[in-house]
Amino acid sequence: MRRTxxxxxxxxxxxxxxxxxxxxxxxxxxxxxxxxxxVAFSALTQPFAPGLAASIIGGMCCDAAAPxxxxxxxxxxxxxxxxxxxxxxxxxxxxxxxxxxxxxLLTNLALFLVFSFSQVHHSPAPxxxxxxxxxxxxxxxxxxxxxxxxxxxxxxxxxVLAGVDRESLA
Amino acid sequence: xxxxxxxxxxxxxxLGVVTILWLLIPIAVKGFTRATFFELTAPLTVAxxxxxxxxxxxxxxxxxxxDLIAAGRDLARLNASYELAVQQNSTLHAEIGRLEDLLGLxxxxxxxxxxxxxxxxxxxxxxxxxxxxKGRNYGLTAGAPVIFTGxxxxxxxxxxxxxxxxxxLSSPELRLVGVVEGDSRPISFQGGINPTFxxxxxxxxxxxxxxxxxRNLTKRLVTSGLGVFPPGLTLGVxxxxxxxxxxxxxxxxxRLDERLSSLTEVTVLVPLHGD
Numbered sequence: 003m004r005r006t007x008x009x010x011x012x013x014x015x016x017x018x019x020x021x022x023x024x025x026x027x028x029x030x031x032x033x034x035x036x037x038x039x040x041v042a043f044s045a046l047t048q049p050f051a052p053g054l055a056a057s058i059i060g061g062m063c064c065d066a067a068a069p070x071x072x073x074x075x076x077x078x079x080x081x082x083x084x085x086x087x088x089x090x091x092x093x094x095x096x097x098x099x100x101x102x103x104x105x106x107l108l109t110n111l112a113l114f115l116v117f118s119f120s121q122v123h124h125s126p127a128p129x130x131x132x133x134x135x136x137x138x139x140x141x142x143x144x145x146x147x148x149x150x151x152x153x154x155x156x157x158x159x160x161x162v163l164a165g166v167d168r169e170s171l172a
Numbered sequence: 173x174x175x176x177x178x179x180x181x182x183x184x185x186x187l188g189v190v191t192i193l194w195l196l197i198p199i200a201v202k203g204f205t206r207a208t209f210f211e212l213t214a215p216l217t218v219a220x221x222x223x224x225x226x227x228x229x230x231x232x233x234x235x236x237x238x239d240l241i242a243a244g245r246d247l248a249r250l251n252a253s254y255e256l257a258v259q260q261n262s263t264l265h266a267e268i269g270r271l272e273d274l275l276g277l278x279x280x281x282x283x284x285x286x287x288x289x290x291x292x293x294x295x296x297x298x299x300x301x302x303x304x305x306k307g308r309n310y311g312l313t314a315g316a317p318v319i320f321t322g323x324x325x326x327x328x329x330x331x332x333x334x335x336x337x338x339x340x341l342s343s344p345e346l347r348l349v350g351v352v353e354g355d356s357r358p359i360s361f362q363g364g365i366n367p368t369f370x371x372x373x374x375x376x377x378x379x380x381x382x383x384x385x386x387r388n389l390t391k392r393l394v395t396s397g398l399g400v401f402p403p404g405l406t407l408g409v410x411x412x413x414x415x416x417x418x419x420x421x422x423x424x425x426x427r428l429d430e431r432l433s434s435l436t437e438v439t440v441l442v443p444l445h446g447d
Contacts, residue, residue: 018216025220025293029434031368033296050183058190066209069299069345070330073206074194081190085183121298124344126364126375134297137368 005052006059008164009044012157013060016040021067023145031134035142037064037117038110039150041080043157045087046096046105057084072121079116083109103150110146114139207332214335217303221291280402283317283441286310290435291335297366300343302326304438307336315400317441322429323406324395325438338438341407342372342428348399350376350407352383353392361393361407361426372428374408379422385410393426402441 020036027034040060044053061077068076087105095101118135125131161167194202272279288304295301306312308331318325318338326346330337339346344364351358363374376393385391391410397403406429413424 014213014216017213018220021217021292021294022220024295028293028295031295031366031370031372031433033294035296050186054183054186054190062205062209063213066206066213067294069301069339070206073202078191078194081187085187088183089180117298124298124364126344126362130365130367131297134366134368138297 003052004164005048005161005166006055008160008166009048009052009056009157010059012153012160013040013056014063015156016153017060017063017067019149027141032141033138034145035114035117035138036110036146036149037076037080037083037113038106038108039146039153040064041083041087041109041113042102042106042150043154045084046091046094046102047158050088053088054081054084057081075117075120079113083113099151099154102154103147106146106150107143110142111139114142210330210332214303214332217292218305218335221289221305225289280397282444283402284444286312286440286442287437288336288440289437293433293435295340295342295366295433299345300326300340300363300366300372301329302338302340302435302438304336304338304440305334306440307332307334309334311442312336312440313442316443317401317405318438319405319441320431320435320438322431323408324401325432325435327400328440336440338440340432342366342374342432348401348407349396350393351396352379352410353394355380355383356396358396358398359393363428365425371430372432374426374428375423376410376413376426377416377421377423379410379413379424381415381420381422383410383413383422385413385424387411390427 016036016039020034023034041057044056047053048056057080058077061080062074064076064080065073087109094105096105114135118139122128122131122135158167269279271277286306288306288310290302291305292303293301294303302325304318312328312331314328314331316328318327324341326338326340326343328336329339340363342363344362347360347362349358350361357380359379360377361374362377363372365373365375367373383391393407393410395401395403395405395407408426408428411425411427413422416423
């Protein structure tokens with residue numbers, strides 16, 4: 003339980019940072035989506051149940067900021083991504099930061115595309131919406147690649163400080 | 173190493189169970205969960221907005237006394253013009269009231285103006301929303317129109333304890349009825365094309381064939397008065413029209429105010445009477 007809450011608190015911080023970045027970038031009509039970062043660390047390094055619970059809580063935070071009709075869409079997508087990454091995590095060098103970042107980038111790409119395909123029909127001109135979505139995706143991937151190493155270390159350190167993990171495991 | 177063998181299908185089974193459980197949960201519980209998570213994140217957003225306000229305050233404190241004197245002089249001139257406008261406005265209101273009585277027309281809805289700071293702008297390719305720093309604590313109601321100096325901002329879609337969510341005019345979910353300035357025929361308006369680095373663009377449909385607009389000859393689109401918005405508020409400028417597929421009407425593009433994406437303060441029109 004404590005492990006879940008500690009990771010969820012870190013995800014809440016990530017949500018705050020990203021929402022402030024989006025607030026600042028709104029004048030440029032750019033939007034950052036880092037769903038992959040909400041999932042990658044807990045899916046790659048944490049036990050299944052607390053990691054999945056943390057990913058779902060992170061998804062719920064994103065859902066609360068999305069239109070009411072989409073509630074739980076993020077949470078279910080994050081849960082599906084968590085399960086998929088967890089399933090393959092023993093086949094990748096998950097102790098290396100670079101491979102963690104690559105997993106986060108691939109997860110983010112998949113989540114962004116699934117979410118975009120599920121939402122693009124709301125646009126009055128879906129064909130015209132894609133260039134914007136692709137620009138958002140490119141900016142999000144760059145932002146995620148820059149932010150991910152810091153956030154992985156932050157989550158690991160927070161788990162150690164909370165006494166959930168030992169120093170050698172972080 | 174754990175003595176128990178981990179079943180690789182268990183995560184997928186768990187995901188299936190979570191999904192089914194969620195589908196079976198009553199809507200009221202889902203709504204409560206959503207509101208709980210919104211209120212959980214709201215203090216963070218509001219705190220960040222107060223920090224920005226403080227930053228702005230200290231930045232303004234850096235201005236010299238000469239700047240302040242010049243700004244005060246400009247404001248005094250502006251106030252003088254507004255005083256005149258207010259006087260004209262009261263005369264016009266009295267005239268409208270007299271005509272309504274004479275012709276037996278229903279009177280326009282009356283509103284209370286509630287100014288609110290924008291605490292978060294969330295302008296994605298999927299949706300376009302603002303969170304403002306006033307909610308149920310100031311009597312805001314869902315569906316209330318939101319305006320700024322450039323015209324319509326959008327409408328309130330969710331009201332929470334101390335915050336409210338505004339759906340922007342540029343959001344694909346927002347549809348309303350507008351009219352070309354000086355015309356009374358209704359036109360369908362829908363926001364939704366928001367290119368990167370460019371001004372937001374909305375679409376119009378059912379434009380009468382005799383309305384002509386292009387980049388050199390733009391037409392101002394205003395609210396019709398049908399629905400929640402008072403009449404005559406600017407929606408945008410029609411920059412392109414082309415014959416629709418049915419050849420009975422035209423459809424086209426409306427350029428929205430660029431300031432919509434950098435708003436820091438808006439005004440909510442709270443209806444004075446319940447409906």
